[in-house]
Amino acid sequence: MSVKHGKIRILETIRQGKIGGGESHVLDLVATLNRQRYEPVVLSFTDGPMISALRKMNIAVHVIHSEKAFDIPVWKQVKRFLREQQVHLVHVHGTRANTNVLWAARNLGLPVIYTVHGWSFHEGQHPVMKWARTLAEKYITRKAQVNICVSESNRQTGDQAFRGLNAVVIRNGINTARFNPDASYPDIRAEYSIPANHLVLGYIVRMTYQKDPLTMIRAFAEALKLVPQMTLLMIGEGELKEAARNAAMEAGITEQVRFDNFRQDVPAVLNGIDIYCLPSLWEGFPIGVLEAMAMGRPVIASDVDGTREAIENGENGLLVPAADSHALSAAIVTLATDAPLRQRLGQKAIASVTEHYQVADMTGKIEAIYDQLYKP
Known part of the structure; x- marks a missing residue:
């Protein structure tokens, strides 16, 4: 041919x-x-x-x-x-x-x-x-x-x-020209009517069994008891989306969880959050984690296969056991109450992506x- x-x-x-x-x-x-x-x-x-x-x-x-x-x-x-x-x-x-x-x-x-x-x-x-x-x-x-x-x-x-x-x-x-923390982006927080004094968590992924959105909801509900001024942004689709909505309703936290469908302006969404969460049960090598890291967002993710190759716990992100809502909640509280730690992890994350990915x-x-x- x-x-x-x-x-x-x-x-x-x-x-x-x-x-x-x-x-x-x-x-x-x-x-x-x-x-x-x-x-x-x-x-x-x-x-x-x-x-x-x-x-x-x-x-x-x-x-x-x-x-x-x-x-x-x-x-x-x-x-x-x-x-x-x-x-x-x-x-x-x-x-x-x-x-x-x-x-x-x-x-x-x-x-x-x-x-x-x-x-x-x-x-x-x-x-x-x-x-x-x-x-x-x-x-x-x-x-x-x-x-x-x-x-x-x-x-x-x-x-x-x-x-x-x-x-x-x-x-x-990662295309670091597209995922550029120094670029200008639309105000995502205003779009979702998120209070100005709230810390924003992002769960931006398909809502499937693998990505464990129900653990995300349980952990967030637990963390809110200690840090009430937070909003969780859950963006994506999948077979567990309705179950996640119901879990948020049962936990009484619907006012602080925003659901939306997949968006193509992912850099703008990442720019609007403070912490990125990915509580997967398993992973290949998660692009979503790398995108958040490229944008300088501190990541909390499950300590599973490919993810632990991208994140060194405590250095450029935090790792927690998979399917453990208590550990995820504790990590959320740790980052939510420590702005210097968020800044340090975010800067290390940018350096990791720039050098290796x-x-x-x-x-x-x-x-x-x-x-x-x-x-x-």
């Missing part, structure tokens, strides 16, 4: 058009690829804000509707799409996208790169489901030419689960893999 206009045509594919960590990664990657050498095409399996964002960037984007892994009826459609698009390499992001693209790509002889944005198997799953997902991940990692893990802990988990995993680690990077570095490492695999 010849290179159109001298460019390597790359398919970037991901399971959904809603924006989470993996989708943010894809947006940053295609925005920073060397467009003189690479021509990205994006395939999603659902619509959503990511699709609109890509079109605004003039990136070719297509949707083949599917919400299931191993959705065999769409495989031929994907194969037809790959042939029509004349891509040279296929870069899949996440398990579900991989299961629905791998057969077509291999059938056409296209090299496959698989980025693992966190494994689909994890603690707390039903043993049969965990076994099945582990088997599926082992299979698709064996069939990819290159596997990329976004954290060393993810690589080690896969290596142990599969009794061997051939993978490289390329951590997520630049999007240009991430993209450069991925481009090197594309060059390695492309055989004209």
